[in-house]
């Protein structure tokens with residue numbers, strides 16, 4: 001029986017991909033790294049350090065420099081976050097969240113981002129959630145199941161009672177590895193492994209999810 005919905009944040013509740021893109025691009029320009037929108041797409045759902053490793057594409061660097069670069073990228077990103085308001089919530093996601101709560105479901109956030117709480121506050125929906133797991137909650141990032149298992153534990157629920165909504169391949173894999181039900185948001189090529197797939201946030205149908213999963 002489904003008792004909770006765990007939402008990924010970036011790409012499901014709001015769209016921060018463009019801010020991540022601009023921040024990585026600025027760092028890449030400064031450090032003469034090859035970067036573009038296509039590479040940025042691969043960073044969806046991937047932790048900050050894993051993102052830098054993808055950009056470096058096999059190039060090895062001392063940990064100290066990698067730390068300095070990811071810190072700098074994050075400083076750029078945090079500047080963009082100041083611009084985020086309620087307007088940045090995707091489509092009718094807020095009313096969908098309210099309806100789920102009214103219907104007695106628990107709702108939670110399971111995000112790889114260490115900035116997740118800041119983003120939720122900027123969106124003015126921080127207090128709605130029964131649990132929030134973010135990039136600081138566990139050691140192993142998605143596609144490991146740890147983050148979503150952390151969320152279920154905080155909700156006091158079994159993994160089987162949770163549905164995860166994800167826009168990233170790594171996130172869908174994490175949900176499946178956690179033995180949860182996975183709903184993908186985006187193209188089949190990206191989230192096709194999920195139990196149910198919607199092309200975009202607007203078309204997510206919770207009645208259908210409850211009936212089919």
Ligand code: G6P
Pocket residue numbers: 010011020043044045046047048051074111112113114115116135
């Ligand atoms: C989300 C985004 C990723 C980002 C990650 C870490 O999963 O989809 O693109 O790299 O969070 O974000 P952070 O705010 O910790 O740098």
Ligand code: MG
Pocket residue numbers: 008009010011012044045166167168171
């Ligand atoms: Mg995402």
